[in-house]
Every structure is written in C-alpha cells, then in structure tokens.
Amino acid sequence: MDPVLSDDQNGAWHGVNALVAKGGVNLDAATLTPLAEREEAAALAVLGKAGSGKTLLLAEMVAALDRAGVEVISADWEGRRRKDRRTLAVLAPTNKAASVLRGRGVAATTVHRILYTPVYDPDYEKIAAWLQGEGERPEIDGLADTALDRAKAFFATQKSIPGALAAAGLRGSDFITGWKRREDPLDIGFVDEASMLDDRQLEDLREIFSTLVLFGDPAQLAPVNQSGAMSFDALPERAKFTLSRVHRQAAGNPIVDLAHALGDPDLDFAAFEARLAAAAAEDERVRIAERVEAAEMARAPVLVWRNATRIRLIHAFRSAYEAPGDALLPGEPLICDGIELPLRHRKKRIDLEARGLIKGAQVVYLGAGNRDGFARLHVMGAEDPRVSAAAIIKIEAPDQEEPFIPSAARMGAAFVHGAACTIHKAQGSQWKRVQVFAPDLYAAARSGRQEAGLPLWKRLAYVAITRAEERLDWVTRYRLARPAQPLTLDVLP
Numbered sequence: 001m002d003p004v005l006s007d008d009q010n011g012a013w014h015g016v017n018a019l020v021a022k023g024g025v026n027l028d029a030a031t032l033t034p035l036a037e038r039e040e041a042a043a044l045a046v047l048g049k050a051g052s053g054k055t056l057l058l059a060e061m062v063a064a065l066d067r068a069g070v071e072v073i074s075a076d077w078e079g080r081r082r083k084d085r086r087t088l089a090v091l092a093p094t095n096k097a098a099s100v101l102r103g104r105g106v107a108a109t110t111v112h113r114i115l116y117t118p119v120y121d122p123d124y125e126k127i128a129a130w131l132q133g134e135g136e137r138p139e140i141d142g143l144a145d146t147a148l149d150r151a152k153a154f155f156a157t158q159k160s161i162p163g164a165l166a167a168a169g170l171r172g173s174d175f176i177t178g179w180k181r182r183e184d185p186l187d188i189g190f191v192d193e194a195s196m197l198d199d200r201q202l203e204d205l206r207e208i209f210s211t212l213v214l215f216g217d218p219a220q221l222a223p224v225n226q227s228g229a230m231s232f233d234a235l236p237e238r239a240k241f242t243l244s245r246v247h248r249q250a251a252g253n254p255i256v257d258l259a260h261a262l263g264d265p266d267l268d269f270a271a272f273e274a275r276l277a278a279a280a281a282e283d284e285r286v287r288i289a290e291r292v293e294a295a296e297m298a299r300a301p302v303l304v305w306r307n308a309t310r311i312r313l314i315h316a317f318r319s320a321y322e323a324p325g326d327a328l329l330p331g332e333p334l335i336c337d338g339i340e341l342p343l344r345h346r347k348k349r350i351d352l353e354a355r356g357l358i359k360g361a362q363v364v365y366l367g368a369g370n371r372d373g374f375a376r377l378h379v380m381g382a383e384d385p386r387v388s389a390a391a392i393i394k395i396e397a398p399d400q401e402e403p404f405i406p407s408a409a410r411m412g413a414a415f416v417h418g419a420a421c422t423i424h425k426a427q428g429s430q431w432k433r434v435q436v437f438a439p440d441l442y443a444a445a446r447s448g449r450q451e452a453g454l455p456l457w458k459r460l461a462y463v464a465i466t467r468a469e470e471r472l473d474w475v476t477r478y479r480l481a482r483p484a485q486p487l488t489l490d491v492l493p
Contacts, residue, residue: 048243099381291479300431331487333418356382373409
C-alpha cells in the first residue's frame with residue numbers, strides 16, 4: 001500500500017511507478033519480469049527545495065521496491081546474478097550525503113564507487129552471501145562466532161557489507177583483494193543530491209542503469225563547469241516532478257523558512273538580514289553572531305564565497321589553536337582535494353577512493369603515519385573511517401603564493417585545510433551547526449552577479465543555510481572567538 005503522501009509527492013510517486021512499470025516492475029501488483037535490454041536509460045527527476053520531502057519519498061520508494069521483490073544492492077556487494085533478478089542501487093555524490101541516507105536505513109553508496117566493484121577473498125565472500133541471506137552461516141578460520149554475531153547485528157540495522165565485516169574486527173584489506181571497473185549494466189538507480197551531478201556523470205550513469213531517477217534541488221548551485229545549468233535541466237518537462245509543499249517535519253523550522261524566503265524576487269540582502277534577525281529573536285536555532293567560533297570550525301567548516309576569505313579564516317583558526325608553523329595538530333580538519341597518482345598506479349587510486357578519499361571528502365587529521373609522508377586520518381561519513389594513507393597536505397596562508405606542506409609524500413591523496421570551505425564545495429554535506437560568513441554574501445550581493453536567472457548571493461545563501469541541520473549562525477563581522485579548550489579527538493564517532 002502506498003504511504004500517506006501529499007498531492008505533489010503522490011504525483012511523483014505515480015510517475016516513478018509508471019517509469020519502473022515500463023521496465024517490468026509492477027508495484028501495484030508486486031510482480032517482476034526479467035530486465036529487458038534498452039537502447040537508452042529511461043530517466044526522470046523529482047525536484048524540490050529544502051523541506052519538500054524528497055528524501056522521505058526516496059526512502060518510501062526504496063521500501064516499496066524492496067516489498068515488490070527488487071533487491072537493494074550496494075557497490076560493495078551484489079550477490080549472485082540470476083536471470084530473473086531485479087535490482088536497485090541508491091547513490092549520492094559524496095560520502096557525507098550517502099551516510100545521511102544510510103542513517104535512514106537506506107543502503108547507499110557514492111556515484112564514484114558504483115563505477116568499480118570489489119573482488120572479495122573467497123572465504124569472506126561466504127560471509128557476505130550469508131548476511132544477504134544467500135547461504136548458510138560460514139565457519140572461517142580465525143574468526144570467532146561472536147565476531148560473526150557482531151557482523152549480523154550490524155547488518156540488521158545498516159545494510160553495509162564492509163561495515164558489518166568491520167564490526168567483526170576486519171578491515172578492507174583483509175577481505176577485498178582488488179577492484180575492477182564495472183562491466184555489467186545495472187538495473188534501477190536512485191540518485192540523491194542530483195543537483196551536484198555534471199553532464200558527464202549523468203551520461204556515465206545512463207550508460208550503466210536501464211532506469212534512473214534523480215532527486216535534486218533546483219535552488220542549489222550548479223556544478224562549476226555547468227555554466228549555471230543543472231544536469232537534469234535537459235530532461236523533458238514531462239519527466240520532471242516538482243515537490244512544492246513544505247512538510248510537517250520542516251514546517252515552523254526557521255532555517256527552512258529562511259531558505260524558502262530567498263525565493264521572493266523582491267527580497268534584497270538588507271531585507272533578508274532583517275528576516276534573519278527576526279528569526280533569531282524568536283528561535284534559538286538561528287543566531288546572529290559578531291564573530292566566528294573557532295571551536296566549531298574544528299567540527300564543521302565556516303562557509304564562505306571567496307577563496308581569499310577561506311584562507312584568512314584558516315590562518316586565524318590555526319593561530320587561535322597555536323598550531324606550529326611546520327606541523328599539524330591532531331584534530332585539525334582537512335578536505336580531500338583529489339588523488340595525485342600517475343596512471344600506472346590505477347589500483348592504488350581505486351583503493352584510496354574506495355576508502356572514501358574522493359575529492360571533497362572531509363577528514364580529521366589523527367597524526368603522522370608509520371612511514372614518511374603518511375598520515376593517519378578519520379574520513380567523515382565513511383563506513384570504515386580510519387585510514388593511513390600517503391598524503392600531500394597543503395596549508396595555504398594569506399599573501400603567500402605557495403602553500404605550507406606539513407606532509408609531503410611523493411604521490412597519494414592531496415588535502416587542503418578544512419576549517420573553512422567555499423559554499424560550492426559544501427553542497428551535499430550537512431552539519432548539526434553551521435556558521436555562514438555573511439560579509440562574503442554581502443560582497444556577492446554588491447557584485448550584482450546572476451546565476452541561471454537568480455542573484456548569485458541568493459543561491460549562495462540558500463545552499464549555505466540549508467547545510468544546517470539544527471542551528472544556523474549568521475556571522476556578521478571579521479572576528480574570531482578563541483577556543484576555550486585545545487583540539488580534541490573525543491568528538492569523532
């Protein structure tokens with residue numbers, strides 16, 4: 001039975017239902033037919049602003065497909081292939097966004113990871129099959145029954161094979177012997193945070209999936225190489241379903257209210273700040289702050305528009321914690337800036353990316369590794385977060401052309417400091433508390449720039465404030481409050 005949905009959600013529900021029915025999945029009758037080959041992937045988009053229920057609808061659709069007999073898979077384990085088997089994969093552009101879905105009980109992985117599949121050690125493949133209900137409980141030399149029980153208990157709450165094996169005391173290098181580029185096509189794909197996809201990524205996904213459903217927010221910022229256009233803009237209008245109602249769980253939330261207020265074409269920057277002040281006077285979830293809190297920067301970056309502002313705030317953060325000029329302190333936040341490896345090291349690149357070290361990943365520095373140039377890291381949102389990797393860490397400073405490099409492996413994962421980041425890079429992530437640096441947004445408003453027909457400052461403000469789950473700090477001055485305590489690792493999960 002369909003869940004109780006609003007009218008616009010019902011329209012999107014039946015649109016997705018009709019799309020998968022053409023591919024042989026009948027949700028009404030709970031029947032399946034084998035996947036037929038298609039020349040091109042069928043696709044549609046479910047669009048809506050913050051609070052419109054996109055993620056709720058995605059989770060309900062996943063549950064409905066599961067009840068109909070469609071097998072929900074992840075990139076880390078797909079089970080036995082059968083001719084009549086129908087599958088669904090749920091994707092997000094970043095580890096953080098995927099972890100939000102996993103927290104809702106949806107087995108999600110990153111778009112990047114779906115391009116590669118792991119090769120399991122045969123013994124541990126038996127554990128994966130058992131967890132998926134495809135085999136008997138295995139007996140593995142060196143692995144106690146209690147370890148298997150822990151794996152089973154973990155998998156009952158979070159449908160993650162690597163996470164379950166980690167709960168049993170294993171690491172990826174224990175049970176994954178290598179990686180291979182995906183060769184076989186996939187069936188149905190759901191993509192959350194689809195506003196972050198560029199045209200090339202969408203094209204790659206359409207080559208892999210026979211049916212593709214995109215869930216996105218048209219009010220966010222387009223990828224930097226898209227000239228203000230979203231990848232789903234090219235879909236025909238009949239393939240787009242827009243959710244407009246703000247749902248009960250979001251109604252009355254001042255952060256969501258402020259996000260929707262930005263859609264008023266007559267609202268200028270001064271009027272928006274007046275709304276912020278009024279919201280702050282009535283609700284503690286919104287706060288007008290005269291300075292940045294350094295202690296919060298260690299947990300979530302200050303969101304800025306200009307790169308020069310980002311660098312100045314990072315320098316102020318490190319000064320406030322009295323970080324040495326030639327080393328990092330344990331607890332300093334970093335952001336992965338990509339993998340710097342030559343093509344001949346393709347396997348190592350895939351391994352690092354599979355551990356969550358993809359461009360934009362947020363990590364916390366734990367300390368130097370056991371080898372020169374290596375760093376111990378905690379990857380936020382990753383299922384197995386502790387990593388030791390060859391690292392090139394770059395700390396930029398104001399008025400210096402070259403960054404300070406406290407860790408300089410010849411090649412490996414590259415990082416920049418994460419105490420502040422641009423609003424563009426923050427898309428797809430959320431934090432309980434977010435600090436938005438208002439002077440930068442004022443500068444964007446003064447510039448008069450537009451993006452896809454809207455003032456740039458409004459798109460920036462919308463993305464920035466909707467990163468906050470519970471509290472929004474609107475910082476109005478170029479000031480920084482010194483921390484009362486030193487950096488700590490106690491806050492890490």
